[in-house]
Amino acid sequence: MIAELGHFSLVLALLTAIVQATVPLWGAWRGDAGLIGIAPFAAAAQFLFVALAFFALMHAYVVSDFSVVNVFENSHSLKPILYKLSGLWGNHEGSLILWVLILTLFGLAVAFGGGNLPPAFRARALAVQGMISVGFLAFSLATSNPFLRLDPAPLEGRDLNPLLQDPGLAFHPPALYLGYVGFSMAFSFAIAALIEGRVDAAWARWVRPWTLAAWCALTLGIAMGSWWAYYELGWGGWWFWDPVENASFMPWLAGTALLHSAIVVEKRSALKSWTILLAIITFALSLMGTFLVRSGVLTSVHAFATDPARGVFILGLLVVAIGGSLLLYGVRAPALKAEGLFAPISREAGMVLNNLLLATACGGVLIGTLYPLFLDAVGGGTVSVGPPYFERVFVPLMVPLLLAMAAAPLLPWKRGDLRGLGQRLGVVAAAALALALFTWARMSDASPLPACGVALAAWVSGSVLLELGQRLKLFTVPFGESLSRARHLPRAAWGMTLAHLGVAVFVAGVTASTAWRIEAIQLMRPGDTVTVAGYDLTFESEGEVAGPNYMARRGTFTVRRNGDIVTLLYPEKRFYPSQQTSTTEAAIHTTWLADLYAVLGDPAEGGAWSTRVYYNPLVPWIWLGCLAMVAGGAVSLTDRRHRVGAPVRRRAAQPAAAE
Amino acid sequence: MRGLALALFVLAALPALAVEPGEMLADPALEARARAISQDLRCLVCQNQSIDDSGADLAHDLRVLVRERLAAGDSDAEVLAYVVARYGDYVLLDPPFQASTWALWLGPFGLLGVAGFGVAHYVRRQARRPDPAPAPLSAAETERLRRVLNGPESA
Numbered sequence: 001m002i003a004e005l006g007h008f009s010l011v012l013a014l015l016t017a018i019v020q021a022t023v024p025l026w027g028a029w030r031g032d033a034g035l036i037g038i039a040p041f042a043a044a045a046q047f048l049f050v051a052l053a054f055f056a057l058m059h060a061y062v063v064s065d066f067s068v069v070n071v072f073e074n075s076h077s078l079k080p081i082l083y084k085l086s087g088l089w090g091n092h093e094g095s096l097i098l099w100v101l102i103l104t105l106f107g108l109a110v111a112f113g114g115g116n117l118p119p120a121f122r123a124r125a126l127a128v129q130g131m132i133s134v135g136f137l138a139f140s141l142a143t144s145n146p147f148l149r150l151d152p153a154p155l156e157g158r159d160l161n162p163l164l165q166d167p168g169l170a171f172h173p174p175a176l177y178l179g180y181v182g183f184s185m186a187f188s189f190a191i192a193a194l195i196e197g198r199v200d201a202a203w204a205r206w207v208r209p210w211t212l213a214a215w216c217a218l219t220l221g222i223a224m225g226s227w228w229a230y231y232e233l234g235w236g237g238w239w240f241w242d243p244v245e246n247a248s249f250m251p252w253l254a255g256t257a258l259l260h261s262a263i264v265v266e267k268r269s270a271l272k273s274w275t276i277l278l279a280i281i282t283f284a285l286s287l288m289g290t291f292l293v294r295s296g297v298l299t300s301v302h303a304f305a306t307d308p309a310r311g312v313f314i315l316g317l318l319v320v321a322i323g324g325s326l327l328l329y330g331v332r333a334p335a336l337k338a339e340g341l342f343a344p345i346s347r348e349a350g351m352v353l354n355n356l357l358l359a360t361a362c363g364g365v366l367i368g369t370l371y372p373l374f375l376d377a378v379g380g381g382t383v384s385v386g387p388p389y390f391e392r393v394f395v396p397l398m399v400p401l402l403l404a405m406a407a408a409p410l411l412p413w414k415r416g417d418l419r420g421l422g423q424r425l426g427v428v429a430a431a432a433l434a435l436a437l438f439t440w441a442r443m444s445d446a447s448p449l450p451a452c453g454v455a456l457a458a459w460v461s462g463s464v465l466l467e468l469g470q471r472l473k474l475f476t477v478p479f480g481e482s483l484s485r486a487r488h489l490p491r492a493a494w495g496m497t498l499a500h501l502g503v504a505v506f507v508a509g510v511t512a513s514t515a516w517r518i519e520a521i522q523l524m525r526p527g528d529t530v531t532v533a534g535y536d537l538t539f540e541s542e543g544e545v546a547g548p549n550y551m552a553r554r555g556t557f558t559v560r561r562n563g564d565i566v567t568l569l570y571p572e573k574r575f576y577p578s579q580q581t582s583t584t585e586a587a588i589h590t591t592w593l594a595d596l597y598a599v600l601g602d603p604a605e606g607g608a609w610s611t612r613v614y615y616n617p618l619v620p621w622i623w624l625g626c627l628a629m630v631a632g633g634a635v636s637l638t639d640r641r642h643r644v645g646a647p648v649r650r651r652a653a654q655p656a657a658a659e
Numbered sequence: 660m661r662g663l664a665l666a667l668f669v670l671a672a673l674p675a676l677a678v679e680p681g682e683m684l685a686d687p688a689l690e691a692r693a694r695a696i697s698q699d700l701r702c703l704v705c706q707n708q709s710i711d712d713s714g715a716d717l718a719h720d721l722r723v724l725v726r727e728r729l730a731a732g733d734s735d736a737e738v739l740a741y742v743v744a745r746y747g748d749y750v751l752l753d754p755p756f757q758a759s760t761w762a763l764w765l766g767p768f769g770l771l772g773v774a775g776f777g778v779a780h781y782v783r784r785q786a787r788r789p790d791p792a793p794a795p796l797s798a799a800e801t802e803r804l805r806r807v808l809n810g811p812e813s814a
Contacts, residue, residue, distance in 0.1 A: 237712065242707050342782075342786065344782050356771075356775060360771045360774060361767075363766075364767030364770070367762075367766040367767055368767075371763045381759055382747070382748075383749065383754050383760060383763070384750070384754060385752075385763065386709065386751075386752025386754075387709075389752075389753060393768075523681075604681075
């Protein structure tokens with residue numbers, strides 16, 4: 001009964017979405033305040049209906065109602081409650097409902113939180129949101145209904161893939177979706193602006209918080225996913241350039257570019273039409289990310305849907321959404337005139353370089369991800385595009401990006417000079433170089449690349465601190481005055497400092513963990529000891545433990561350093577009878593400067609077990625860096641200019657729009 | 660008890676336990692080369708995993724094969740050529756540069772070149788343009804300004 005209510009509610013949501021997608025648009029066209037006024041209420045009603053459907057489905061999961069196919073296929077009565085809940089979005093049908101729920105939640109926020117938006121503009125943006133909603137709800141109802149019943153109802157469910165039963169992965173999809181859907185706001189605002197034919201500083205200021213919030217969520221989601229891969233897949237890798245990972249990484253790259261170009265629109269009224277295009281591209285990539293994973297085109301752990309009918313629907317939806325918006329862009333964009341001019345050496349130019357490199361990197365990832373499909377489709381044979389390709393394309397693009405990232409914030413808007421920049425950054429460059437030489441000598445690597453990575457991290461962090469120091473006039477004025485300057489520094493400036501420092505920390509973590517990881521693979525009998533990076537790990541014993549829905553073999557390792565016990569490690573190998581699969585649970589001891597990572601392998605003859613121990617230097621910095629980026633974004637979101645809102649555009653006062 | 664151990668051993672679909680201790684070569688230099696080669700070879704029955712990361716049987720066989728060839732004195736290139744001769748280019752995670760992959764390898768750098776050229780052209784052209792005069796005030800704005808400057812009574 002509750003499932004049927006959910007189903008019915010979903011149909012009502014679709015009808016409301018159709019109203020939201022059409023009536024306000026018509027009203028804004030006609031200038032009819034009554035019709036425009038419908039938009040917020042349609043958004044609210046739609047949210048209500050989708051939320052009802054969502055909670056109806058969640059109820060089925062919580063009470064393990066296996067008469068619902070979706071619950072039967074993805075849940076199990078013995079599963080811990082967290083994974084019953086996360087099972088809802090651990091599959092294709094349920095994750096679509098979560099997607100739409102987040103979409104309508106954002107719509108609600110615009111309808112009732114965006115008080116400073118002109119009503120006509122808000123109505124148009126909400127109408128675009130409504131169109132996206134129509135697409136998703138129609139897709140869900142037509143091909144991926146989560147409320148279908150089974151008769152007779154089975155006694156037990158098939159359970160969720162054990163790999164997905166993990167706290168890190170329970171929250172990974174919602175965070176990703178917050179990001180994808182957040183970018184839909186930037187998209188809707190861009191389309192609304194194209195319809196109105198004007199883009200100005202106020203527009204950029206409205207778009208920025210949404211983009212920033214989406215970017216934070218996406219960063220967090222990707223970081224959680226890679227953290228999960230690190231501790232769950234059992235050999236310490238954290239990024240594999242898997243198509244599914246790339247699908248979330250491409251919107252991130254484009255979104256990062258958008259974040260920066262929107263600043264130029266806001267502060268300098270330049271790069272308008274490019275920013276609009278980026279908003280469209282970012283959301284198009286988000287859509288592709290949502291669907292590439294779902295359509296079965298890319299087969300991987302995430303690709304639950306392998307139904308051709310869905311594939312055709314998805315393709316149609318992508319063509320309409322992306323093609324339609326690009327068409328509108330082609331017609332309207334030439335009318336957008338850049339007002340702010342800038343010299344080739346200026347902060348704007350730095351942002352342009354940032355956008356060029358990020359967009360190219362995004363294009364490279366796109367080419368590498370789709371090339372095997374493309375080649376196969378044109379009958380060119382099969383090809384594998386793996387990590388070596390992506391590293392060779394991506395890393396060379398990131399080096400100039402990091403070099404420029406240090407310089408651009410130190411340049412003034414409009415016009416800067418290289419000599420002054422060189423004078424200010426000379427010290428940082430010298431320090432980075434010295435650190436690189438020291439690292440190279442100290443680690444005696446064959447390749448200079450790790451030292452270069454360290455130098456880049458030092459270069460970025462050094463310049464960020466230099467920039468902060470200059471803003472605070474540190475050491476040039478009394479300390480008290482610097483402190484007062486720190487208090488009055490805009491939050492956005494603190495946000496940038498924090499996020500850019502996060503990038504430096506991330507780069508250091510990636511470099512060190514890639515270059516200097518130590519691995520030991522061996523057979524061990526209880527009592528055996530292996531020494532890795534100065535740690536002595538003794539394999540004490542191995543025994544059986546029972547979990548709520550799995551059985552596990554658990555090894556006990558004592559970790560000693562210079563004879564003193566540091567910690568005990570308990571790596572596990574779990575077996576899930578419901579799915580007949582096993583997972584490895586690595587045991588990790590972190591010092592924040594390095595991880596000691598132990599994995600229990602398979603039993604061998606004579607009571608021995610294969611074990612693997614890794615020493616991963618600076619690997620926690622990868623995720624600390626991501627967290628710093630997210631925190632930077634969050635701090636920037638609290639900036640005063642977002643709280644007090646954008647200046648109100650006076651239509652009557654500016655009849656000369658860009659048209 | 661042994662039953663579970665056996666079940667684990669037999670049914671482990673995703674043990675993700677790549678290189679096994681028994682496979683490894685005694686010579687660390689040779690083993691390091693084997694690891695590097697393994698990272699560039701695709702596990703053909705897996706989803707986007709190298710044979711170095713995969714626990715599948717086929718990956719195991721290929722790892723052993725790579726080590727046999729290395730132990731027999733093959734160079735890295737000879738080992739790769741041997742594997743490709745048996746399994747085709749698809750086995751290479753690092754796609755070779757050939758007619759079918761020109762677009763793949765040159766695409767990103769071509770993109771950078773074209774976009775970079777366009778951007779440089781745009782930046783230089785717009786920088787040479789004189790700063791546009793601010794848009795003239797509209798009638799309503801002139802009116803507002805006058806009021807602000809002169810006070811409302813003079814309106």
